[in-house]
Amino acid sequence: GAVVSQHPSRVICKSGTSVKIECRSLDFQATTMFWYRQFPKQSLMLMATSNEGSKATYEQGVEKDKFLINHASLTLSTLTVTSAHPEDSSFYICSARPGPPDNEQFFGPGTRLTVL
Amino acid sequence: KNEVEQSPQNLTAQEGEFITINCSYSVGISALHWLQQHPGGGIVSLFMLSSGKKKHGRLIATINIQEKHSSLHITASHPRDSAVYICAVKFPSTDKLIFGTGTRLQVFP
Numbered sequence: 001g002a003v004v005s006q007h008p009s010r011v012i013c014k015s016g017t018s019v020k021i022e023c024r025s026l027d028f029q030a031t032t033m034f035w036y037r038q039f040p041k042q043s044l045m046l047m048a049t050s051n052e053g054s055k056a057t058y059e060q061g062v063e064k065d066k067f068l069i070n071h072a073s074l075t076l077s078t079l080t081v082t083s084a085h086p087e088d089s090s091f092y093i094c095s096a097r098p099g100p101p102d103n104e105q106f107f108g109p110g111t112r113l114t115v116l
Numbered sequence: 117k118n119e120v121e122q123s124p125q126n127l128t129a130q131e132g133e134f135i136t137i138n139c140s141y142s143v144g145i146s147a148l149h150w151l152q153q154h155p156g157g158g159i160v161s162l163f164m165l166s167s168g169k170k171k172h173g174r175l176i177a178t179i180n181i182q183e184k185h186s187s188l189h190i191t192a193s194h195p196r197d198s199a200v201y202i203c204a205v206k207f208p209s210t211d212k213l214i215f216g217t218g219t220r221l222q223v224f225p
Contacts, residue, residue, distance in 0.1 A: 091157050105213065
């Protein structure tokens with residue numbers, strides 16, 4: 001089946017630093033990748049949608065300068081949390097979609113970010 | 117009112133029991149996903165449905181388009197089935213998935 005990986009799985013950083021999270025589709029090409037955020041005991045919240053080679057589309061309320069998304073290839077998207085603060089601590093999950101006619105989304109294992 | 121509603125929110129079962137989790141949505145959809153999230157956090161996609169029924173091992177997912185309702189069934193439940201089960205729908209006019217709030221299942225030996 002289709003596999004999506006994320007790296008790192010867990011990261012702890014100091015306030016003010018930037019953190020990059022990678023999302024890779026391992027055995028398929030992903031024309032679209034999605035980034036989600038999940039707070040404890042809550043459901044996933046879509047942050048942004050990125051299509052390969054174009055700028056990401058951010059959801060209302062998500063700061064594009066804070067959460068930089070790059071989808072430079074059909075198998076890799078990155079999310080950079082810039083100048084991280086403790087309130088950015090969360091579980092970040094990506095998903096990848098091959099593209100028409102396959103509309104299924106395949107989810108990564110997630111990255112737990114803790115900002116001290 | 118949420119566009120996607122799941123019931124029950126919490127479910128406790130004894131090993132071997134038959135489990136049903138329900139998902140209802142408000143308007144027509146193009147696809148419905150059932151996802152499983154274990155305590156460690158990673159999400160596994162169990163099924164994507166647009167009509168009918170799918171089966172994989174002990175898991176069965178059904179969808180009734182007219183009634184805007186889907187069910188996830190687990191036969192012969194096992195403690196390793198303990199997880200949060202999430203229903204997510206894709207509406208035709210959008211690229212996004214809309215998620216239900218999840219059903220927390222605990223299966224005891």
